[in-house]
Amino acid sequence: MLLNTPDIRYCLEKAEEISEIYRMHVLNSGATRRSIREFLRMCTEYLGKKIELKELLNVQAQDNSIRGYYLSFGDRYEICLLAGMNFCWRRFVACKELFHVILDDERYRTTDIYNHVEEVIAKFPVAVMAGSAVVSEALAEIAAMEFLFPYPDRRRILTAGSPDYLAIAQRYKIPQALVEEYLVDSFVKGLEPYMVKKQ
Numbered sequence: 001m002l003l004n005t006p007d008i009r010y011c012l013e014k015a016e017e018i019s020e021i022y023r024m025h026v027l028n029s030g031a032t033r034r035s036i037r038e039f040l041r042m043c044t045e046y047l048g049k050k051i052e053l054k055e056l057l058n059v060q061a062q063d064n065s066i067r068g069y070y071l072s073f074g075d076r077y078e079i080c081l082l083a084g085m086n087f088c089w090r091r092f093v094a095c096k097e098l099f100h101v102i103l104d105d106e107r108y109r110t111t112d113i114y115n116h117v118e119e120v121i122a123k124f125p126v127a128v129m130a131g132s133a134v135v136s137e138a139l140a141e142i143a144a145m146e147f148l149f150p151y152p153d154r155r156r157i158l159t160a161g162s163p164d165y166l167a168i169a170q171r172y173k174i175p176q177a178l179v180e181e182y183l184v185d186s187f188v189k190g191l192e193p194y195m196v197k198k199q
Helices: 005-025 036-047 087-102 113-123 132-148 151-160 165-172 176-182 185-194
Strands: 050-060 068-072 076-083
Touching (some): 005 036, 005 087, 005 132, 005 185, 036 087, 050 087, 068 087, 076 087, 087 132, 151 185
Parallel strands (some): 050 076
16 A cells, blocks of 8 residues: 555654653663553543543454454544454554554544455555555554564664564564564565654
8 A cells, every 4th residue: 555655754753752752651661562551541641532442342353354443532532442362462453543543633534344444455455545544554553563563673673684573573562463564674674764763
């Protein structure tokens, strides 16, 4: 999917801003496993709005194309996580949905879930123009991964060579599939122009 430079820059700037707040306010903020509970608390303070995290016990993630979603009520947000995810997926989905809240904009919202999921599946990995709701999925994922598995760490791991994807996933407590995707050399190099200030 084709993403605009300003959109990528904006989502990475927000991820860096949130990461900086996290570093300043969380003990042991240098640990590779960042606290989603602290991140939720910070987002609530950052936005000045209530954010409620709920697990939908009667809807299983493995039976669906989606794992979570957020709802905006103007003065508050609800993040709904589907049941049945392992610890790493649950952490990642909660973080991604929190970044949806941080990056929230009317143009990214949709209530047409079926067509949204269909477009995400059809366009997410391909170099085509996508609707703004699909673009927001990519931006929230990129921001979440930047928060949970920062770019400088990814560069260091690639420079060391022969990464052990499972060990990395266990260390950062993120899904192995995402570790593998975000350590693809072309993906890391594609983000490099947006990361100059971090190197």
